[in-house]
Amino acid sequence: MKPTVLLPVVTTAALLAIWEALSGSGALPPEMPPVTDIAAWLWAGLGTAGLWTAIAQTLAHWALALLAGVVLGAVAGAAMAAIPVVNELLLGTVEFFRPIPVVVYLPIMLLLLGATSEVVVTLAALGALWPMLLQTFYGVQDVDPVSRDTARVFGLTPVQRLLWVTAPSVLPYFSTGVRIASTITLLVAIAMELLGAVPGLGNTLGTYAANGLYAATYGSIVVAGLLGVLLNAAFERLERRALTWHASHRHRIA
Template identity: 75%
Template sequence: MPLPVLTTAALLGTGEALARSGALPAEIPPVSEIAGWLWTNLATVDLWMAVSQTLTHWAVALVLGVTVGTLVGAAMASVPVVNELLLGTVEFFRPIPVVVYLPIMLLLLGARPAVVILLAAVAALWPMLLQTLYGVRDIDPVTRDTARVFGLTTPQRLAWVTAPSILPYVFTGLRIASTITLLVAIAMELIGAVAGLGNTLATYASNGLYAATYGVIVIAGLLGVALNAVFERLERRALRWHPSHRTQNA
């Protein structure tokens, strides 16, 4: 049996034993109770409605954040004037946690999905912006000069030089942004009382339904793992020509 499976089984067994013995607080239920809740409720409409609402927030926010981040990052890396204009603003706002903006957004828009989407999109923007910025700047100058010497047009240089060079960076940013967007979306749903897994989690926790609370946490974790696996597979397929992926597949 693989070591990760044994380790997981040992951790779950230890958690079950500690919870049953009373060594853990009452707020931490036995693993068997969490599993029982999942088995009973996994096919319920309400749970899947919450999952679909969170996935909708995640998808829209990811598209917005990735699009804006990629465009701004490429512009900053390619046009010195744009970089000078935006660099200070980017460095100022990038370290600020998005949760800081939540009270302002709730005052302006109320507890609506738009608040979750906008804040999650801001969280997705930064990794995409930085990865695109690094990717464009990392293009070999000799390759750029060669493309110009051979008379490639701007669209041709974008398609044959820029895009292949920055794709590994873009996919890395996409995987990071995907995870961050999901985390922020659930957190904003929880704090802002917007329908989704986060709000479901808050409702269960406030009513003392601890097995249900941890069950939702498990679902959120599995959702994150599944989305990351999807993007890893897309990356391998899209970059199978790249030296790093050829080495892995060899």
């Protein structure tokens, strides 16, 4: 095993061992159950339909929100970078709304739509919108003007310039934006499920916590963390495959 992989594994195992020892000695409060209890719940919970249903509901919210956020963010970012008038019209609005936490909109959305999946998807998509918008904006702006002018001089059509000049410049930014947006979307989806009592992993976690089922609460947190790690790893692998030609990925081809 590579040292870069071994060290985090050893560190995590040591921290879990310390947690287990402190919990067994009574040094930790009952709200922090032993690691073995959490592991036992995970082993049993992964064999039940209820947990997998909650995971599927969260993944559905995540997928729909990510798709909407990526499409809207990419279109808006490209338009702002390519068309100065659009940039002037939208820049003030973007700079005003971008720093506002998504959770601020939750009470309004609950009043308008109630505790529904639409609320979770809308707010999670809003969380994904900003990184995609900014990454696409910077990607389009980073197109080499010499290459762009050369393509125009040689008579390439707008579609050809888009495919052979603009797309290679934007793709690394776009890929990074999707990966960042994926993580943010999952975080927002779980948080909105928790706060809005919408069916999903977040609501399941909140229900366990409210009823004092601490091993199940921590187990749900572990499941959410593993879900984020797996999704991020999947997007990293896709990014490496899509950008094998890029200098930053040539030496990392698996």
